[in-house]
Amino acid sequence: MPKIVDHEKRKQHIAEAVLRLVRREGIESASVRRVAEEAGLTLGALRHYFDAQHDLLAYAMRLLIGRVRARIDALPLTGHARTDIELIIAQLAPLDEERLAESEVWLAFAGKAVSDPAIRALSHEVHEALYEGFKRMIADLCEQGLARPGIDPELEARRLHALADGLVVHYTTYAEHLEPAGLMRIVSAHLDGLFKAE
Amino acid sequence: MPKIVDHEKRKQHIAEAVLRLVRREGIESASVRRVAEEAGLTLGALRHYFDAQHDLLAYAMRLLIGRVRARIDALPLTGHARTDIELIIAQLAPLDEERLAESEVWLAFAGKAVSDPAIRALSHEVHEALYEGFKRMIADLCEQGLARPGIDPELEARRLHALADGLVVHYTTYAEHLEPAGLMRIVSAHLDGLFKAE
């Protein structure tokens, strides 16, 4: 009997309404009433699925994170370190309308991290995962002798991480003034500095 | 007769209350009532200085921008390009308590840029000024023959800009997990890649 499944599916349906609303009108418009309206539910019905607003927001954020994570996990990694790094960053960057929407919502949630502990925890979790991922990839690079000699993997991981996040912020916030292709050109130029010249 | 001066001074006093409040409890707590309370004024008194809340927020943001700008303008630039770039970035980064407070408030305002047109305009203005500044400095570098050959000033300006903003975001948001000194080490390492090896 698909009871729990239905329950979860409905929560996802509501969370998607949250994401739409946040993208369209900002996170401050994601009130329980507006979300209920957007999802086609009554206030009482929504409350049956989420006891409090912060639960709703945290759930929606987890849904967003899960989507990106699934996309990265499904990536056909080549084993070629440089290509793989670019592939992963491309999944985080606002390179098309779908990912631009994601980035906008992500930044909106990130802004809420200051006041909402659950969102703050999620944000930090993603931050750490990303840093660790970059660090591991760069460390692999060094071991394989592909990296420019004398580089510090931890420092370079933080540098790449900051660059990537900075680019996401810029190309999301000023998407109407910037050409998406430029983002990956900058990433590529940055990686040039990490790899040995051939 | 110091009428206008007093008026402006009082507006600044109120704006400082906004900045304190935003830093302490987030921008969503900067309601006109809370700000009036923080500034030691009545709601009606505050309204005499600011007709609407978005005026109040925009004014406070301008005050913040003015402070940082003044600090940069007062900088004893050496003429040595590399040192100067580091000096400027050091004024934008959360390297001590005072600048950490600034950065926190700045990020809070930046989050409001999505919904508030005035704040969005200010944010974009600062963004452009920073990009143009970096571009000019890197172009100077190239002309002086100090830059690594074959680099693209515009691309490098965007790269440095994204890195700087990304570092500010990371070291502000996760200030309790990161050592401030690490930020400038990363900037320095980045600049190594822009300059000719000597």
Add this chain to the structure above:
DNA sequence: CTTATTATAATACGATTGTATTATTAAAAA
């Protein structure tokens, strides 16, 4: 000194917020 102007204060209006309560309907379990 009288008249304007500026500043402060108190109160009110309508809207929206998150959460809670209660009742009713649908569906699964016994």
Add this chain to the structure above:
DNA sequence: TTTTTAATAATACAATCGTATTATAATAAG
């Protein structure tokens, strides 16, 4: 089929929000 549980709906509560109005006190201009 009866009984229990899940789901939806409607309504209510107290708090806060931005803004507006009106009246009073302080100060500068004539």
